[in-house]
Amino acid sequence: MRAQRIxxxxxxxxxxxxxxxxxxxxPGVQYGAYLAKIDRVEPEIPGLIVKETTAVxxxxxxxxxxxxxxxxxxxxxxxxILKITPSxxxxxxxxxxxxxxxxxxxxxxxxxxxxSYDDHSPERPRGQYNGQVMKEWVVHGRVDDTPFKIIGRTVxxxxxxxxxxxxxxxxxx
Numbered sequence: 001m002r003a004q005r006i007x008x009x010x011x012x013x014x015x016x017x018x019x020x021x022x023x024x025x026x027p028g029v030q031y032g033a034y035l036a037k038i039d040r041v042e043p044e045i046p047g048l049i050v051k052e053t054t055a056v057x058x059x060x061x062x063x064x065x066x067x068x069x070x071x072x073x074x075x076x077x078x079x080x081i082l083k084i085t086p087s088x089x090x091x092x093x094x095x096x097x098x099x100x101x102x103x104x105x106x107x108x109x110x111x112x113x114x115x116s117y118d119d120h121s122p123e124r125p126r127g128q129y130n131g132q133v134m135k136e137w138v139v140h141g142r143v144d145d146t147p148f149k150i151i152g153r154t155v156x157x158x159x160x161x162x163x164x165x166x167x168x169x170x171x172x173x
Contacts, residue, residue, distance in 0.1 A: 033156075034058040034134060034154050034155070034156055034157075035053075035154070035155055036053070036058040036059055036060045036110070036137075036152055036153075036154050036155075037052060037153050037154070037155050038051075038052055038060060038150060038151075038152045039151045039152050039153065040151050041148060041149070041150050041151070042151065043148060045143050045146065045148055046066065047064070047065040047066035047067065047068075048063075048064070048065075048066055048070065048148065049062070049063035049064075049065055050062055050063075050150055051063070053108060058110055058154040059108050059109060059110035060108070060109050060110075060139075060152070061106060061107070061109070062084060062106070062108075062109060062141075063105060064085065064086055064105040064106075065086075065105070066086070067086050068086075068143050069083055069084070069085050069143070069144065070084040070141060070142070070143050071083055071084075071141055071143075072084070072107075072109065072139065072140075073140040073141060073142075077138070077140035080092065082101075082107060082109075083098055084105060084106075085105065086105050087104075087105060088101075088102065088103050088105075089102045089104055089105075089106075089107045130156065130157060130158045131155060131156070131157065132156050133153045134153075134154050135153065135154040136152075136153045136154075137151075137152060137153065138150070138151050138152075139152075
């Protein structure tokens with residue numbers, strides 16, 4: 001009998017944890033997500049590929065097919081925080097030195113560059129915020145000495161919409 005009570009308590013605990021974090025849908029309650037929507041890249045740079053992702057916190061993915069180094073600046077737009085080379089991603093440490101982050105030419109951006117919306121969640125059950133722009137943003141960067149901007153907005157959705165890909169022309173040799 002005691003084992004059954006403990007099992008029942010554990011089951012109730014697990015179910016309540018799943019419901020509270022959105023792991024199990026509850027009838028009458030809608031769960032949403034913040035998605036980064038890309039409006040444009042200025043200027044278009046061949047080989048700089050920017051994609052919207054389905055990450056629920058609002059993020060974009062930058063792919064370096066330029067064969068040159070891409071630098072991404074912080075939210076204020078004045079300090080380089082990421083370097084995406086054709087073969088690796090580096091970040092600046094507290095001493096200002098570039099440190100290897102991963103062996104890839106792909107990096108997901110959200111926190112630190114001003115894309116993520118971290119204010120209070122809109123009131124979800126009624127759904128009146130579906131499709132509402134919560135934040136407009138600009139990510140500053142450069143490819144070698146050519147500055148660029150990724151301009152977009154973070155939008156709240158009750159249900160995740162399909163995510164298109166923004167793919168400029170391939171790099172010319």
